[in-house]
Amino acid sequence: MxxxxxxxxxxxxxxxxxxxxxxxxxxxxxxxxxxxxxxxxxxxxxxxxxxxxxxxxxxxxxxxxxxxxxxxxxxxxxxxxxxxxxxxxxxxxxxxxxxxxxxxxxxxxxxxxxxxxxxxxxxxxxLTQAEGVMDLIRAKTDRAMQSALKQVEGRLSERIRKLRQKLLETVANVEVNIDYPEFDADVVTTNVLKENVAFVGEEIDQLLVTARQGKIMREGLGTAIIGRPNVGKSSLMNNLVHENKAIVTEVPGTTRDVLEEYVNVRGVPLRLIDTAGIRETEDIVEKIGVERSRQVLQEAELILLVINSAEPLSDEDRALFQAVQGMNVIVIMNKTDLPKQVDEEELREYTSGRPIIAASFLNDEGIDSLEEAIAHLFFDEGVEAADMNYLSNARHIGLLNQAKRSVNDALEAVEMGVPVDMVQIDITRAWEQLGEIVGENVHDGLIDQLFAQFCLGK
Ligand code: GDP
Ligand code: ZN
Structure with missing residues (x-):
C-alpha cells in the first residue's frame, strides 16, 4: 500500500x-x-x-x-x-x-x-464512482454536475451490480442443472436462461441509450448557427451567450487557438461550433461547400438555421435546407419586427413538422421560444430517460457494447439448442465485462491509465 x-x-x-x-x-x-x-x-x-x-x-x-x-x-x-x-x-x-x-x-x-x-x-x-469524480471535475454545466454527482453516488454501479447478480443467478441455475441431471430440469433452465439473459440485454440497451446523452453532458451538444449573410447569426450568438453563462475554452493543438463557447441553455450544454468563424468572417454561408464549413456541419449535433423573414426565401436558403437534411434542425425566422416577405408555406415544407421559431433578435424576442425548443428536443424527444444515470464514459460504453454482444451470443446459443454449459461461457463473459465497468475485474494497467486522466489534486 x-x-x-x-x-x-x-x-x-x-x-x-x-x-x-x-x-x-x-x-x-x-x-x-x-x-x-x-x-x-x-x-x-x-x-x-x-x-x-x-x-x-x-x-x-x-x-x-x-x-x-x-x-x-x-x-x-x-x-x-x-x-x-x-x-x-x-x-x-x-x-x-x-x-x-x-x-x-x-x-x-x-x-x-x-x-x-x-x-x-x-x-x-x-471505479464508476471514481470516474464520476473525474466527470464532476470536468462538468461544464449544472445539469452535467448533477449527473456526475449521481454517478459518484454509485447509482450506475448499483444498476450494473443488479445485472451481474442476475447473470450470476442464471449461471448458478445452469450449474444446478449440470450437477444434478437427475432433476431433469432442462426445459425450465432453458426458459429461465432465455428470460434472464433477454432481460439483461434489454437493460444494457437502456443504459446504452443514455450513453449518448452522457457524452453530450460532458462535451456539450455540438451546435452550429448557420444562415446566409445578414440574417442575424451574430445577433443570435450574442443573445445566447449573454443570456446564458458562457464558458470559453481554448482547444489546444491548433495553430491559431480556436475558441469554443459553451452556453448552458436550460440545462442543455451547447458547444457552439466555429463561433469565431461567425464572429470574424460573417460569411460562413458563403463558404458552404468549402471543406471547413462542411466539417462544421458534420460535427454538429444541432443546427440553428436562421432565415430573414423580411425577405423571400432565396436559393441560398434552399441550398442550406438541402445541406442539413436529416439533421436536428431548428429553424429561426428572424426580423419579424419587419414586414413579412417569406413564404411560410414553403418554409414548412423544409421543417418536417418541427416548429419554426419566430424571432426578432434586435428586440430580444424569440430567444425564450428557441431555448424551449432546444430543451424540448434534448429532454423530451427521447434523449433523456428520467432518473437514469448518464453513462458518460467511452470505456463504459465500450464495455457495455461488449457485454451486449456476449448476451446476444448467449441468447442465440440457447435458441439454437446449444448445451447450456456452453451458453454459460457467454454469460460468464458478459458478467466479467460488466464487472470491469464497476472495477471488479480490473488489472493495474487499466487503473493507472484511468487515474492518470484526473486533474492534479483530485
Ligand atoms: P449575420 O450576418 O447573420 O451574423 O447577421 P447579424 O447578426 O450581423 O445581423 C445583420 C444585421 O441585421 C445587423 O445590422 C443587425 O442589427 C440586423 N438585425 C439582426 N436581427 C434583427 C432583427 O430581428 N430585426 C431587424 N430589423 N434587424 C436585425
Ligand atoms: Zn454577423
Whole structure:
C-alpha cells in the first residue's frame, strides 16, 4: 500500500477566490503542523474540524498566508487516510508557496488523480464512482454536475451490480442443472436462461441509450448557427451567450487557438461550433461547400438555421435546407419586427413538422421560444430517460457494447439448442465485462491509465 503523504493544489488554477492545498497520508498532520501556526497544534484538535491560523515558512518563521485548516483523520475521509486541507484565499503565488512549503516538509507532489486513486484502492469508492469524480471535475454545466454527482453516488454501479447478480443467478441455475441431471430440469433452465439473459440485454440497451446523452453532458451538444449573410447569426450568438453563462475554452493543438463557447441553455450544454468563424468572417454561408464549413456541419449535433423573414426565401436558403437534411434542425425566422416577405408555406415544407421559431433578435424576442425548443428536443424527444444515470464514459460504453454482444451470443446459443454449459461461457463473459465497468475485474494497467486522466489534486 502507498503510505507516503501526497499534496497538491486541489482547486482549479485561476478560478475562485479560495485555493486549497490538500494533503493525504500518514504524515499529513505532522507535515501540516510544521508549517502551521495557530492556537493549538493540529495534533491536538478534534477530527473533522476547521481551524484558523497562519501558514509560516518553517525556515525563518515568516508568515506566508492567513488560512483555515481542516483536519480530517482517517478513516472517515475521501482517501480513508489522514487528510489536511489548507484553505488559502490569496492568489496563485501564495498558494504555490504553501504547496512548496509542505513539499519541503516531506510531502510528495501528487500525481494526477492520485487522491481519487487512493480512495479507490482503499475501497472508499468503486471505479464508476471514481470516474464520476473525474466527470464532476470536468462538468461544464449544472445539469452535467448533477449527473456526475449521481454517478459518484454509485447509482450506475448499483444498476450494473443488479445485472451481474442476475447473470450470476442464471449461471448458478445452469450449474444446478449440470450437477444434478437427475432433476431433469432442462426445459425450465432453458426458459429461465432465455428470460434472464433477454432481460439483461434489454437493460444494457437502456443504459446504452443514455450513453449518448452522457457524452453530450460532458462535451456539450455540438451546435452550429448557420444562415446566409445578414440574417442575424451574430445577433443570435450574442443573445445566447449573454443570456446564458458562457464558458470559453481554448482547444489546444491548433495553430491559431480556436475558441469554443459553451452556453448552458436550460440545462442543455451547447458547444457552439466555429463561433469565431461567425464572429470574424460573417460569411460562413458563403463558404458552404468549402471543406471547413462542411466539417462544421458534420460535427454538429444541432443546427440553428436562421432565415430573414423580411425577405423571400432565396436559393441560398434552399441550398442550406438541402445541406442539413436529416439533421436536428431548428429553424429561426428572424426580423419579424419587419414586414413579412417569406413564404411560410414553403418554409414548412423544409421543417418536417418541427416548429419554426419566430424571432426578432434586435428586440430580444424569440430567444425564450428557441431555448424551449432546444430543451424540448434534448429532454423530451427521447434523449433523456428520467432518473437514469448518464453513462458518460467511452470505456463504459465500450464495455457495455461488449457485454451486449456476449448476451446476444448467449441468447442465440440457447435458441439454437446449444448445451447450456456452453451458453454459460457467454454469460460468464458478459458478467466479467460488466464487472470491469464497476472495477471488479480490473488489472493495474487499466487503473493507472484511468487515474492518470484526473486533474492534479483530485
Ligand atoms: P449575420 O450576418 O447573420 O451574423 O447577421 P447579424 O447578426 O450581423 O445581423 C445583420 C444585421 O441585421 C445587423 O445590422 C443587425 O442589427 C440586423 N438585425 C439582426 N436581427 C434583427 C432583427 O430581428 N430585426 C431587424 N430589423 N434587424 C436585425
Ligand atoms: Zn454577423
Amino acid at each position: 502507498e503510505t507516503d503523504t501526497i499534496a497538491a493544489i486541489s482547486t482549479p488554477s485561476g478560478e475562485g477566490a479560495i485555493a486549497i492545498v490538500r494533503l493525504s497520508g500518514d504524515e499529513a498532520l505532522d507535515i501540516a503542523d510544521h508549517v502551521y501556526k495557530g492556537k493549538k497544534s493540529l495534533h491536538d484538535v478534534v477530527t473533522h474540524t476547521i481551524h484558523y491560523g497562519h501558514i509560516i515558512d518553517p525556515a525563518d518563521g515568516s508568515v506566508i498566508e492567513e488560512s483555515m485548516i481542516s483536519v480530517l483523520r482517517a478513516p472517515k475521509t475521501f482517501t480513508r487516510e489522514d487528510i489536511v486541507e489548507i484553505n488559502c484565499h490569496g492568489g496563485l503565488v501564495s498558494v504555490n508557496r504553501v504547496l512548496d512549503n509542505v513539499l519541503s516538509q516531506g510531502a510528495r507532489l501528487a500525481e494526477p488523480g492520485e487522491f481519487t486513486k487512493r480512495a479507490f484502492l482503499n475501497g472508499r469508492i468503486d
